[in-house]
Amino acid sequence: MVQYLRAREYRGVMSQETKSEYDVIVIGGGPVGENAASYAIAGSDRTAAIIEAELVGGECSYWACMPSKALLVPGSVLEQARNMPGVKEIVGDRELDTAAVLARRESYTHGLDDSSQVDWAEGAGIDVIRGHGRLSGPRTVTVGDRTITARHAVVLATGTTASIPSTPGLREALPWVSRDATNLHKVPERVIVVGGGVVACESVTWLLSLGTREITMVVRGKSLLSGNEPFAGEAVAKSLQDKGVRILFGASLDGVDRPDARDTGYGHIHGGPVTVTVNGESVTADEIVVAAGRRPASGDLGLESVGVDGGTSIEVDDHLQVRGVDGEWLYAVGDVNGRALLTHMGKYQGRVCGDVIAARATAQQLGESRFSASADHGQIPQVVFTSPEVSAVGIFEKEARDQGIDVEIVESDIAVAGSSLQQDNYTGHAKLVVDKTTDTIVGATFVGPGVAELVHAATIAVVGKVPLDSLWHAVPSYPTVSEIWLRLLESRR
Known part of the structure; x- marks a missing residue:
């Protein structure tokens, strides 16, 4: 299904073929690898290459x-x-212009043409090498028949790939995975979605808005978004069900049948109708979307050449250095290390990693906090762009209690002037998990329209360990949804 455009595939590559050594080599050209490379060479004459x-x-x-x-x-x-x-009277029962939505999507993905990203890398002094990179020994990477050596560091930033369960007939049915769902070219009328996590819930949200008329979610567990506070998944489930989505909880996908499966490319319907058996019941749809998790893309990186097992998450320390490898030269950042499977956290790790490489290259000590990744230890912010939105940071109530924290729960419905002004029928809820011993927030969750913009304030409170008494003096502007912070503080007086 490779149908993207690598418009700069040969530009500059021939001139690089004589280079056999760089200061930093990054395997994986996503934003995580880009950050690691750019931070590692910033303000210096060090050289870097990204292999993609x-x-x-x-x-x-x-x-x-x-x-x-x-x-x-x-x-x-x-x-x-x-x-x-004043607006709903104009909108009436009109639906989205699907063609216009997809065209705007294409403007962001550039029709799967990476020219602008290559331009950025070259402008930052980073060479781009096309091909599959893998370790062949200490500080050594092979790309095809070419061998390259790193003076200072090799960084693994290969991310993850979609997991497809071994359900009989599922892989043969050529189901959509997240890449297909985000790059859809035709909206299926009937869809089966396997999974109840972030990718599944967001996919269902945009499929509904684009006109899919029949959606069945097959969820192994008892709730949606099971990694969040329970009320978040409940709110999203109710919203989807109110819009006609059928959610089968505690469901087992027993078999899949698609006689006319065809590889038609990313985002195109992969053949004829597909029928699945769920707990003994048959369900037929035009397409099936598998959103059943991700696995680290570490199986073909040559890790065995340096004594590390491949195929699993690569264990790293807080400098993002791979454990079990001597010499302070091998790093792994982003999803491939399994610490926090979120782009913004991967980019954060890339920045830390790049700073560590730069410091070690100039014999600096690593005592400063910026050389140690700490935000992915219980301080991770995340947003689920469903309807309603879900945003959260830190740890949840159950996790806090399991850790033995003396917990106080502070929660309130989001019903302030700002929310009522944002839209009629606004409903939302907010919850803080407080460590009573330190009087600081260790976790926060917001559910409601537009709450993605609330989470950074909570992130600062969690990372900064700001006492709740101090938050009394962080006065929210009126009339904004942020006034919920005042209501939360008032509820514990």
Whole structure:
């Protein structure tokens, strides 16, 4: 299904073929690898190369964050308009212009052409090498028949790939995975979605807004978004069910049958109708979307050549250095190390890693906090762009109690002037998990329209360990949804 454009495939590469050594070699050209390379050589004469087998810019730019958000925003805007007097009368029962939405999506993914990303890398002094890179020994990487050596560091930033369960007939049915769902070219009328996590819930959200009329979710567990506070998954499930989505909880996918499966390319319907058996019941749809998790892309990186097992998450320390490898030269950042499977956290790790490499290259000590990744230890912010949105940071109540923290729960419905002004029929909820011993927030969750913009304030409170008494003096502007912070603080007086 490789149908993207590598417009700069040969530009500059021939002149690089004589280079057999760089200061820093990064395998994986997504935003995580880009950050690691640029930070490692910033303000110096050090050299860096990025090795990429697909598109420079990686999963986020072409198949994940950017296209998914481009598909989700129009539906969110339409929903807000339908709940805004003076606007809803104009909108009426009109639906989205699907062609226009997909065209805007294409403007962000550049039609799967990575020219602009290559331009950025070259402008930053980073060589781009096309091909599959793998370790062949200490500080040594092979790309095809070419061998390159790193003076200071090799960084692994290969991310993850979609997992497809071994359900009989599922792989043979050529199901959509996240890459297909974000790059859809035709909206299927009937869809079966396997999974209940972030990718599944967001995919269902934009499929609904684009006109899919029948959606069945097959969820192994008892809730959606099971990694979040329970009320978040409950709110999203109710919203989807109210819009006609059928959610089968505690469901087992027993078998899949698609006699006319065809490889038609990313985002095109892969053949004829597909029938699945779920707990003994048959369900037929035009397409099946598998959103059943991700696995690290570490199986073909040559890790065995340096004494590390491949195929699993690569264990690293807080300098992002791979454990078990001597010499302070091998690093792994982003999803491939399994610490936090989010683009913004991978980019954060890339920045830390790049700073560590630069410091070691100039014999600096690593005592400063910027040389140690700490934000992915219980301080991770995340947003699920469903309707309603879910945003959270830190740890949840159950996790806090399991860790033995003396927990206080502070929560409130989001019902302030700002939320009522944002749209009619606004409903939302907020919850803080407080460590009573330190009087600081260790976790926060917000559910409701537009709450993605609330989470950074909570992130600062969690990372900065700001006492709740001090938060009394962080006065929220009126009338904004941020006034919920005042209501939360008032609820514990």
